[in-house]
Amino acid sequence: INLNRVSAMRARNAISQKELDNARSSDRSARAELRSAQEQLDMLLSGYREEEVLAQRAAVDAAAAALELAEIRLRDALLTAPQDGIVLTRAREAGAIVQAGQTVYTLSLVDPVWLRVYVDEPQLGRIKPGMAVRVRVDAVPDKEFTGRVGFISPAAEFTPKSVETMEVRTSLVYRLRVQVDDPDNVMRQGMPVTVTLVEP
Template sequence: MKNFNTNNWILAGLLVSITFASALYFWKTPDSWESMDGFAAGNSRIQATAVDIATKSGGRIEEITAAEGEWVKAGQLLVKMDAEEIEADQHVSEANLHRVREGKRYAQAIVIQRESELTLAKKDLLRIQELVEGGSASKQLLDQHQARLYSSEAGLQAARVRVSEAQAAIEAAIAQVGKIKVRLKDSLLVSPRDGRVLYRLAEPGEILGIGGKVLTIIDLSDVYMTVFLPTQQANQVSIGADARIILDAFPDIAVPAKVSFISPRSQFTPRAVETRTEREKLMFRIKVKIDPELLKRYAEHVKTGVPGMVYVQLDPNIPWPDDLPPLLSLDETLE
């Protein structure tokens, strides 16, 4: 009986020790302090701003210079659309511009001709007036030369109007040439920013409509994770608050981040919340962004979709737990 009681006490002591050790272990892991006052936590996946490379006008793809997973620079040529028809339109518009410019020169020459005719008409009228005063010419002849003067003046005015019309035609033709050049430029699709090609959605030879997507690029200078926090915690989060990201791929390193967005609207709840219990279920979207300089240093390791945990500091006066993995710095090397 004594031995039995002794064994029971030994077994009970072992169970207590195991329970205490287990509690101590879980208390020291990040999953335990996520519920501590001053901190909030949630699981999420790495996301990045995605940009679609799409056509501005419909056409056939002539060439794609980038493959999936390839790094591209801002301004780099990615896609070349077939521009044969546009180039033909350019030749037509340039020829039209040349024609209207020549038309202006012709109109200007007509103005010079009409000015000469008006000058001659004025001189003839003066001579006829002298002859009429001297009785050597009839009044009818004077009227004829007077009408000729008025006709010359009208002809000059009409010639000057044609010059103005020719100038307007030139400006319209120049605008048309510029429009064709814009279309030619739009046939060359370039990268709007540095990034990595995520998807190649079309291939050379395919015909796409207006806005047809060819490539999708992710901007790895804008990488973030999104978590949803309940109302009580969301009210304590501020823009710029410190955050830590622990990825499943690198569980021994904490990536420093900052809160960059707090949704002004709740989610996952009915539109009309009437009771206190329902109000407590409100969840707010929080966006935590990684430092762009850090992303630039480890760009080769950044991959969207990688799962992990996000920890947000609600109270800046409460220090981060000591058992948190060390922060990733610009000098470290990831393996």
């Protein structure tokens, strides 16, 4: 309507050629917008094509996979101890960047309590896994704890300096691991103990 009106005015020489050109340009722009709007309306009325639906489903699946990966990384960033224990050392400060497998904390487990015991070769033949033992500590001399032999090392080693034995310190010994019952939480890391075998 506007183009027709402007064209009539130009025919009577009432307006300039530039104004007619502007009106024609506006008419072409409006017709292009109309075609675009009509195409969008036709798409909405006819519904989405199958390939478009499949593409959107793939995008949703990709977003779900990205969310799952982010949740896994968040869980991996949370440090949890496998068992209850006491922190002995903190090797890394909060906010430090660490690689997989690097030590962040050193824990002393409180349940179960394991003792590292050394025996010389002549006594090794008397010891079997599951054998009962009695344990005494200097902190509570009148109390006796019960325990059982767990692991027996298959290889000999030199007696550690921290072990007090009747024999020469450089003699070969075998390492045992003894699980002990400590309901009163008396034993501490590095505490010396005396272990006596309970003969069957």
